[in-house]
Amino acid sequence: MNLSYILLIPFVPLAVFLVLGIFNQKIKPAVSGYVGVAGLAISTLLSYYTAFQYFFVHGKADGVYQTFVDKFIWMHFTESLHIDMGYLIDPISVMMMVVVSTVSLMVNIYSRGYMKGDDGYTRFFAYLSLFTFSMFGLVLATNLFQIYIFWELVGVSSFLLIGYYYTKTSAIAAAKKAFIVTRFADFGFLIGIFIMGYYTGTFDFQELTNPEGVVILNWASTSFMGLSVITWALILIFMGGAGKSAMFPLHIWLPDAMEGPTPVSALIHAATMVVAGVYLVARLFPMFYLVEGGFALQIVAYVGAFSSLFAAIIAITQTDIKRVLAFSTMSQLGYMMMALGVSGFEGHEGVGYMASMFHLFTHAMFKALLFLGAGSVIHAVHSNYLKDMGGLRKYMPVTNITFLIAALAIAGVPPLAGFWSKDEILVAAYENSQFIYYIGVFVAGLTAFYMFRIYFGIFWGKDTKYEHTPHESPSSMTLPLLILAFLTLIAGFVPFSELVTADKTGFEAHLNLPLAAIAVGVGLIGIILAWIFYKKENDLATRFASAFGVFYKWTSHKFYFDEIYFFMARKVFFKSVAAPIAFFDKKFVDGTMEGIGNKTVLVSRKIKAIQSGKVQDYAFGFVAGVVIIAFVFIYIWTN
Amino acid sequence: MIPGVSITEILTLTSILFFIGIYGFITRKNLISILISVELILNASVVNFVIINKYLFPDVLQGVVYSIFIIAVAAAETALAVAIIINLYRQVSSVEVKETEVMKY
Amino acid sequence: MLRSVVYLLFVLIGIAGIYFLADYNFLAAIQLTVYAGGVVVLIIFSVLLVHHIEMQLEVANRKKQLLTGLLCFAGLAVFLTTIYSHPFDVAGKTVTTTTAQIGERLLDYGPGGFILPFEVISVLLLAAMIGAIIIAKGEKKIKNKQPHKSPEPDEEVSLETEQEIQLDRILNEKSTVETE
Numbered sequence: 014m015n016l017s018y019i020l021l022i023p024f025v026p027l028a029v030f031l032v033l034g035i036f037n038q039k040i041k042p043a044v045s046g047y048v049g050v051a052g053l054a055i056s057t058l059l060s061y062y063t064a065f066q067y068f069f070v071h072g073k074a075d076g077v078y079q080t081f082v083d084k085f086i087w088m089h090f091t092e093s094l095h096i097d098m099g100y101l102i103d104p105i106s107v108m109m110m111v112v113v114s115t116v117s118l119m120v121n122i123y124s125r126g127y128m129k130g131d132d133g134y135t136r137f138f139a140y141l142s143l144f145t146f147s148m149f150g151l152v153l154a155t156n157l158f159q160i161y162i163f164w165e166l167v168g169v170s171s172f173l174l175i176g177y178y179y180t181k182t183s184a185i186a187a188a189k190k191a192f193i194v195t196r197f198a199d200f201g202f203l204i205g206i207f208i209m210g211y212y213t214g215t216f217d218f219q220e221l222t223n224p225e226g227v228v229i230l231n232w233a234s235t236s237f238m239g240l241s242v243i244t245w246a247l248i249l250i251f252m253g254g255a256g257k258s259a260m261f262p263l264h265i266w267l268p269d270a271m272e273g274p275t276p277v278s279a280l281i282h283a284a285t286m287v288v289a290g291v292y293l294v295a296r297l298f299p300m301f302y303l304v305e306g307g308f309a310l311q312i313v314a315y316v317g318a319f320s321s322l323f324a325a326i327i328a329i330t331q332t333d334i335k336r337v338l339a340f341s342t343m344s345q346l347g348y349m350m351m352a353l354g355v356s357g358f359e360g361h362e363g364v365g366y367m368a369s370m371f372h373l374f375t376h377a378m379f380k381a382l383l384f385l386g387a388g389s390v391i392h393a394v395h396s397n398y399l400k401d402m403g404g405l406r407k408y409m410p411v412t413n414i415t416f417l418i419a420a421l422a423i424a425g426v427p428p429l430a431g432f433w434s435k436d437e438i439l440v441a442a443y444e445n446s447q448f449i450y451y452i453g454v455f456v457a458g459l460t461a462f463y464m465f466r467i468y469f470g471i472f473w474g475k476d477t478k479y480e481h482t483p484h485e486s487p488s489s490m491t492l493p494l495l496i497l498a499f500l501t502l503i504a505g506f507v508p509f510s511e512l513v514t515a516d517k518t519g520f521e522a523h524l525n526l527p528l529a530a531i532a533v534g535v536g537l538i539g540i541i542l543a544w545i546f547y548k549k550e551n552d553l554a555t556r557f558a559s560a561f562g563v564f565y566k567w568t569s570h571k572f573y574f575d576e577i578y579f580f581m582a583r584k585v586f587f588k589s590v591a592a593p594i595a596f597f598d599k600k601f602v603d604g605t606m607e608g609i610g611n612k613t614v615l616v617s618r619k620i621k622a623i624q625s626g627k628v629q630d631y632a633f634g635f636v637a638g639v640v641i642i643a644f645v646f647i648y649i650w651t652n
Numbered sequence: 653m654i655p656g657v658s659i660t661e662i663l664t665l666t667s668i669l670f671f672i673g674i675y676g677f678i679t680r681k682n683l684i685s686i687l688i689s690v691e692l693i694l695n696a697s698v699v700n701f702v703i704i705n706k707y708l709f710p711d712v713l714q715g716v717v718y719s720i721f722i723i724a725v726a727a728a729e730t731a732l733a734v735a736i737i738i739n740l741y742r743q744v745s746s747v748e749v750k751e752t753e754v755m756k757y
Numbered sequence: 758m759l760r761s762v763v764y765l766l767f768v769l770i771g772i773a774g775i776y777f778l779a780d781y782n783f784l785a786a787i788q789l790t791v792y793a794g795g796v797v798v799l800i801i802f803s804v805l806l807v808h809h810i811e812m813q814l815e816v817a818n819r820k821k822q823l824l825t826g827l828l829c830f831a832g833l834a835v836f837l838t839t840i841y842s843h844p845f846d847v848a849g850k851t852v853t854t855t856t857a858q859i860g861e862r863l864l865d866y867g868p869g870g871f872i873l874p875f876e877v878i879s880v881l882l883l884a885a886m887i888g889a890i891i892i893a894k895g896e897k898k899i900k901n902k903q904p905h906k907s908p909e910p911d912e913e914v915s916l917e918t919e920q921e922i923q924l925d926r927i928l929n930e931k932s933t934v935e936t937e
Binding site for chain 2: 629636
């Protein structure tokens with residue numbers, strides 16, 4: 014299989030970024046939009062071509078999808094431990110490439126309309142291209158270190174894009190928050206990488222994840238605090254993944270990240286970057302599953318399940334539509350993590366893995382669609398808040414239909430994309446753990462409820478008086494909506510179980526009818542409840558909310574998590590840890606340093622006259638020196 | 653060799669010239685005076701070249717050729733220095749060293 | 758100020774006299790044309806250009822003068838003692854050098870030839886010439902300048918023409934020139 018062109022996929026966006034970044038002021042906005050879209054179109058076509066070649070032309074050899082790797086040694090530490098740079102082509106990376114390129118392309122097209130007239134138009138496209146490049150790099154990484162480099166690059170571009178409106182204080186704060194929280198998580202990731210490198214002697218994915226390889230067979234060789242060091246490393250790496258994927262308790266940055274422009278939310282905080290954590294776990298899945306009986310995987314499962322439930326509950330009470338979508342994203346990511354957590358490895362047991370990837374794929378499509386739809390609404394109404402919207406179906410038919418399709422998909426209504434992937438997740442959960450299965454079903458119901466709450470809130474409900482009549486968005490914005498809606502309709506029929514599985518062999522997936530019926534039923538209940546509550550303007554919802562009282566208040570404040578972190582940081586951490594350290598630092602460390610500094614200043618004041626910049630003084634010193642040296646050499650050291 | 657004049661006498665003369673130049677270079681506060689002092693220093697060294705060539709190695713021409721080079725460089729240096737001084741004068745209306753010291757800020 | 762330049766002229770002519778005595782007639786001629794003819798005129802022009810009648814010559818403070826004087830005397834002492842204690846091996850014969858010999862030596866590319874430094878010095882002079890013109894021109898637009906039809910014979914000449922233009926301007930401002 015000829016893969017020589019594969020480097021073009023990441024490097025075309027990089028070239029676009031460089032061109033747009035360097036000639037920022039010199040390029041007309043219209044041109045930069047086209048350049049961005051054209052660059053991504055190339056990447057997208059190549060990704061599709063790769064996927065087609067990989068899955069259907071080349072296909073399996075001996076029943077297993079091959080892995081293609083091309084790399085060179087970049088940094089050399091020991092014989093086995095070195096950092097490589099290269100690309101790795103296997104089912105999940107091909108699948109991710111398709112997701113990333115598709116969503117990126119859609120978002121680029123969409124942004125041409127959404128960002129029109131904005132000052133930083135070219136800058137925006139440059140950032141988008143940088144992000145896409147980093148994401149491709151992350152997807153194609155061949156080893157832990159390469160993935161880490163691109164992981165951070167993705168973080169940086171996410172930071173730049175959240176803080177895109179850099180004159181807005183809240184945007185800056187959100188960008189910093191996202192960066193710091195994910196950095197904190199990445200710290201764990203980095204330590205995990207170091208531990209992994211130290212104890213296994215390799216960073217390479219293929220060596221690490223080979224089920225018959227030395228790394229996995231010798232996991233028990235060193236242990237620390239009752240667990241294998243490899244397990245510790247996996248937990249730490251998962252911490253990094255949890256930070257990026259906004260898993261509880263590192264989720265707090267995601268809602269704030271909605272300060273960025275809506276296309277950014279769609280691209281980064283819904284479809285691509287946030288799934289990097291899921292991708293990372295999937296990448297290392299054989300390790301998670303086989304080391305120490307899957308202990309680390311258990312953690313993944315429970316964190317995922319809890320995040321999923323937690324976020325779904327919060328999403329019900331939020332009034333900012335983008336925040337609802339943000340929590341929904343978090344909830345769905347939890348779903349994917351959970352699916353990975355309950356997965357097995359071989360054959361049909363790997364249904365969770367497959368379902369997770371499947372859900373990642375479909376979720377990217379319909380969540381991007383939801384965000385872009387929300388962006389279209391925001392574009393028309395100039396507000397993020399549900400209270401400012403209502404009855405928009407008359408004004409925005411295309412947005413209405415596409416949003417409805419996406420909402421139905423996420424609620425798991427057949428035959429839309431979300432139904433198939435969600436069903437597989439629930440099957441996997443049911444086979445593994447009843448407890449997680451019930452959480453999953455409950456979350457499915459909640460998802461349907463909150464999604465239709467905002468759907469009815471935006472497009473039905475009361476007829477809000479608008480200052481100027483909202484109108485349908487321009488075609489550059491509706492076109493991606495329609496394309497994504499189409500993809501949402503058909504994505505569910507992609508035979509994922511044949512293509513993307515844990516052991517790369519593929520298996521026969523079949524619909525588990527009773528489980529599917531339960532899931533769909535729960536989803537429909539959620540929709541109907543939302544219909545009752547929000548279809549017509551009524552006070553049912555308010556009454557219901559007041560009936561729950563305290564709980565509602567808690568939930569609408571996101572269980573006070575921001576406040577708890579704030580309190581933890583401000584009161585506990587600052588007072589008990591930071592303050593004494595600061596005291597020591599000020600008195601002793603700083604004291605010494607300042608003493609040195611002050612002395613230096615004093616001395617320099619004294620000798621400042623020497624360095625006067627007066628050439629004649631220098632000449633004097635020079636001549637005096639020459640005379641003295643001549644004197645010394647002629648009369649004293651004469652022998 | 654010059655009849656009736658020994659090499660030490662001429663070297664004494666050039667040493668005095670040299671140190672007069674140095675004295676002027678250090679103490680003068682005017683750029684043109686400094687330029688004149690530099691000319692003195694250069695001339696003292698040129699004479700040294702020539703005289704040593706003449707007295708000690710009369711068969712070769714190295715000293716003479718070197719002094720021609722030194723004169724050429726000195727002429728170039730003077731031309732540049734005068735150009736700089738005039739430009740400076742246009743900027744700060746002065747050719748005092750004190751006034752030009754602000755350039756370092 | 759002007760007087761000190763005239764004294765410099767005397768010093769230079771005196772040095773030219775030394776060259777004559779040493780039987781280096783060509784060198785003496787160079788000394789007279791380049792130094793007495795070129796450099797001194799240049800310096801005189803610059804003195805005339807930049808000096809106003811009300812200008813006070815600033816002199817270094819006493820302490821510095823004294824210190825420098827001491828230093829110079831110390832240096833002189835070191836020099837002189839060295840010179841007088843060194844046994845010079847004076848050849849004692851007189852060889853008359855002709856200009857042709859100097860020219861041959863300068864253009865000789867065999868061993869002991871000076872063709873390379875000669876070329877380098879020509880480039881240096883050219884660069885100095887251009888540099889001097891550009892610096893002295895200052896903020897005037899170089900673009901508008903007419904290209905010279907013939908190459909300048911010497912860099913000082915071009916500078917002098919520059920300065921004459923300047924001189925006219927300053928004289929038009931009715932500021933008189935003064936001497937030390």
